[in-house]
Amino acid sequence: MNLILLGAPGAGKGTQAEVVCEKLNIPAISTGNIIRAAVKEGTEMGVKAKSYIDSGALVPDDVIIGIIKERLAEPDCQNGFILDGVPRTVAQAEALETMGVRIDKVVDIEVADEKIIERLSGRRVCSACGASYHTAFKPSSQPDKCDRCGGALIIRKDDEPATVLERLKVYHELTEPLIDFYRQRGKLVVVEGQEEIADTTALLMKALEA
Numbered sequence: 659m660n661l662i663l664l665g666a667p668g669a670g671k672g673t674q675a676e677v678v679c680e681k682l683n684i685p686a687i688s689t690g691n692i693i694r695a696a697v698k699e700g701t702e703m704g705v706k707a708k709s710y711i712d713s714g715a716l717v718p719d720d721v722i723i724g725i726i727k728e729r730l731a732e733p734d735c736q737n738g739f740i741l742d743g744v745p746r747t748v749a750q751a752e753a754l755e756t757m758g759v760r761i762d763k764v765v766d767i768e769v770a771d772e773k774i775i776e777r778l779s780g781r782r783v784c785s786a787c788g789a790s791y792h793t794a795f796k797p798s799s800q801p802d803k804c805d806r807c808g809g810a811l812i813i814r815k816d817d818e819p820a821t822v823l824e825r826l827k828v829y830h831e832l833t834e835p836l837i838d839f840y841r842q843r844g845k846l847v848v849v850e851g852q853e854e855i856a857d858t859t860a861l862l863m864k865a866l867e868a
Contacts, residue, residue, distance in 0.1 A: 659682060659684065659762050659763070659866070660738050660739055660760055660761050661738070661740045661761070661763055661764070661765065661866075662740075662744075662763075662764040662840075663675055663740060663741070663742050663764075663765050664765065664833070664836055664840075665767035665768065666769060666771070666774055666826055666829045666830075666833075667774065667778070667816070667826065668769070668774040668775075668777045668778040668781070668822070669767045669769040669774060670767055670777075670858055671742045671743070672686075672688055672742055672743075672790060674765075674858060674862055675688065675740045677855070677859050678740055678863070678866075679740055682738065684734075684735075684737055684740060685740070686739075686740045686742055687726070687739055687740065687742065689722060689725070689741070689742065689744040690742075690743050692726070692729060693717060693725065694788070696725060703724055714824075716832070719750050722750065723754070723757070726741070726744055726754075727757060730759065738762075745836060746832060746833050747833065747835075747836070748835050748836060748839050751836055751840070763845055763846075763847060763866060764836075764845045765847050765848075765849055765865060765866070766847070766848045766849065767851045767858065767862070768851060769850075769851035771826055773851075774826065775819065775823070777795070778817045778822045779817065779822075780792045780793035780795070781813070781814070782798070782802075782811040782813060783811065783812060783813075783814050784804035784806065784811055785810045785811070786804065786807050786809025786810070787804060787806055789805070789806045789807070791804075791811060847866070847868065849861045849862050
């Protein structure tokens with residue numbers, strides 16, 4: 659099954675992608691992680707992406723689609739995949755269609771802006787391996803230390819309150835139109851994000867079976 663997860667930053671797309679990929683045995687492809695890896699490795703696409711990220715601008719479509727295209731060609735994507743964080747605009751969605759990428763279902767995880775601001779302020783990321791935690795919903799066993807590798811947990815610049823407000827504004831302007839784009843194609847299912855991760859997962863899996 660080829661899936662796209664939609665939702666505002668902090669709606670829980672990344673967490674749900676991890677759970678669903680385990681249940682369906684398909685890879686969860688996070689654009690953010692792929693771009694961060696490319697930036698860290700200093701690849702040609704990574705260097706391009708970094709110049710936009712550093713200036714606070716969105717990484718342009720041709721760079722993102724180039725990175726995604728390479729990833730979807732890998733063997734582990736042959737039985738399906740979950741795209742998390744892409745497409746971000748209608749132009750990107752059209753580019754995926756032009757590339758011949760078949761999408762079976764698009765899940766929109768809906769969470770109110772106020773809840774998102776509350777959620778993101780507690781988010782922590784491992785500075786070494788990139789594992790995600792949350793002070794309230796998914797705490798590490800030792801404060802400020804990664805359970806996986808022992809690295810220091812940090813607050814990403816993306817999760818600082820002023821940045822969160824700007825990211826939500828960008829989401830509503832650029833990404834929200836994708837909901838209608840996929841609704842018109844008969845691929846959209848809407849899931850109300852719940853307080854408990856497991857409750858959201860239950861609703862999401864039910865939506866995929868429908």
